[in-house]
Amino acid sequence: MGRAPCCDRKQGLKKGPWTPEEDKLLVDYIETNGHGSWRLLPKLAGLNRCGKSCRLRWTNYLRPDIKRGPFTPEEQKSIIQLHAIVGNKWSMIAAQLPGRTDNEIKNYWNTHLKKQLRKMGLAEPPPGPAAGSPAARHMAQWETARLEAEARLSLLAAASSSSGAGATTSASSSSTVGAGSDKPADIYLRLWSSDIGDSFRKVAKAGSSLPPANKDTAVIKQERRSGDDSSAASSEMAVALALEEYQMFLDLAGEELGLFQGNGRYGDFSLFQPLDVLAEAPLATAFK
DNA sequence: AATCACGTCAACCGCGGCCTA
DNA sequence: CTAGGCCGCGGTTGACGTGAT
Numbered sequence: 001m002g003r004a005p006c007c008d009r010k011q012g013l014k015k016g017p018w019t020p021e022e023d024k025l026l027v028d029y030i031e032t033n034g035h036g037s038w039r040l041l042p043k044l045a046g047l048n049r050c051g052k053s054c055r056l057r058w059t060n061y062l063r064p065d066i067k068r069g070p071f072t073p074e075e076q077k078s079i080i081q082l083h084a085i086v087g088n089k090w091s092m093i094a095a096q097l098p099g100r101t102d103n104e105i106k107n108y109w110n111t112h113l114k115k116q117l118r119k120m121g122l123a124e125p126p127p128g129p130a131a132g133s134p135a136a137r138h139m140a141q142w143e144t145a146r147l148e149a150e151a152r153l154s155l156l157a158a159a160s161s162s163s164g165a166g167a168t169t170s171a172s173s174s175s176t177v178g179a180g181s182d183k184p185a186d187i188y189l190r191l192w193s194s195d196i197g198d199s200f201r202k203v204a205k206a207g208s209s210l211p212p213a214n215k216d217t218a219v220i221k222q223e224r225r226s227g228d229d230s231s232a233a234s235s236e237m238a239v240a241l242a243l244e245e246y247q248m249f250l251d252l253a254g255e256e257l258g259l260f261q262g263n264g265r266y267g268d269f270s271l272f273q274p275l276d277v278l279a280e281a282p283l284a285t286a287f288k
Numbered sequence: 289a290a291t292c293a294c295g296t297c298a299a300c301c302g303c304g305g306c307c308t309a
Numbered sequence: 310c311t312a313g314g315c316c317g318c319g320g321t322t323g324a325c326g327t328g329a330t
Contacts, residue, residue, distance in 0.1 A: 017298075017324085039315065055316080056299065091318060106319075107297050115295095292330080300322070307315085 014048045018057055022047060026054055027062050060103045067099025071108055079105060080113060 014022075029045035035058065036044075038051035047054060060066075071079070075097055082093045090102035090109075097105065 015300075037315080052301090052316085053299075059317090060298075088319065102318075103298080110320095111296055290330105292328105294326105294328085296324105296326080298322105298324090301320085302318105303320100304318085305316090308313090309311100 012048065013050050013053075015053070018061075022049070023057070023062060026058060030058060030062075056103075060101045063101075065099055066101060071100075071112075075100070076113065079109060080117070083109065083113075 018026075025045050025047055029041065033044070035041055035055070038055045041047075041051055041054050042049045045054070049057075078096060079093055082096060086092050088106075090106045094100055094102040094105050
């Protein structure tokens with residue numbers, strides 16, 4: 001890619017621990033001007049550092065919303081379970097723990113949790129699904145879930161547009177989930193688009209060759225284009241169906257893959273919110 | 289008291305993705 | 310379409326602290 005050397009290769013730029021004076025310069029500048037371009041910031045703020053170093057210092061240490069202090073048991077549980085799902089995606093895990101930085105979580109995992117799990121006789125949870133032939137089966141299940149979701153989303157979109165006042169039908173123009181939509185069927189697509197789904201696709205691709213599982217996609221898309229008004233007649237029914245499908249999906253993911261639900265291995269807890277509070281679930285924002 | 293071993297965590301490094309001209 | 314630049318991420322390093330010998 002012909003990437004230019006990092007700015008910190010420039011001569012004379014300071015490295016190493018930050019002094020309180022440097023911290024103050026950085027904080028003062030960002031509080032009054034925002035960080036803007038990190039590359040230009042050091043010069044504008046009067047710092048003899050590279051922009052990368054400034055960004056790191058701000059995001060990992062100086063940001064006002066950073067929560068310092070020991071991790072709570074709840075935070076520990078979240079980290080362990082999220083790590084079991086997404087692997088070393090520290091930024092994604094950090095997004096679920098307000099006030100915690102990815103660097104902090106990464107350090108905490110490497111120095112505390114990893115050791116703790118090992119001490120308990122637990123193998124380190126695999127980052128993502130295990131490779132091997134079961135992946136192909138899971139791949140097919142995920143694909144099925146995705147197709148179900150697309151169909152379900154069409155129904156929900158049709159139902160809401162038929163009952164909503166003056167709502168546009170733009171939802172049907174997009175093949176992916178619209179921003180801000182947190183309907184249950186949305187979760188399928190969010191999961192499919194997330195690293196979880198991505199992991200499955202990669203593993204299946206590397207492992208065994210699946211027959212094309214998207215045979216019915218065209219049919220579903222055609223249905224979406226034409227709009228199934230008879231199905232949209234009852235939005236309540238559509239939502240109920242979606243919730244049922246969602247529960248089935250969670251059962252599949254939990255029982256088949258060992259995800260989401262604490263089954264005693266890492267404690268008794270559940271990552272996902274009950275269905276009735278699903279719409280407000282903060283986790284949904286992780287699957288952008 | 290000195291030394292060593294180990295743990296912790298802030299900071300660095302390099303890669304890859306995304307954006308733009 | 311492509312090359313170059315920026316940003317963010319994950320892995321790694323090294324300085325510092327603390328407990329054991």
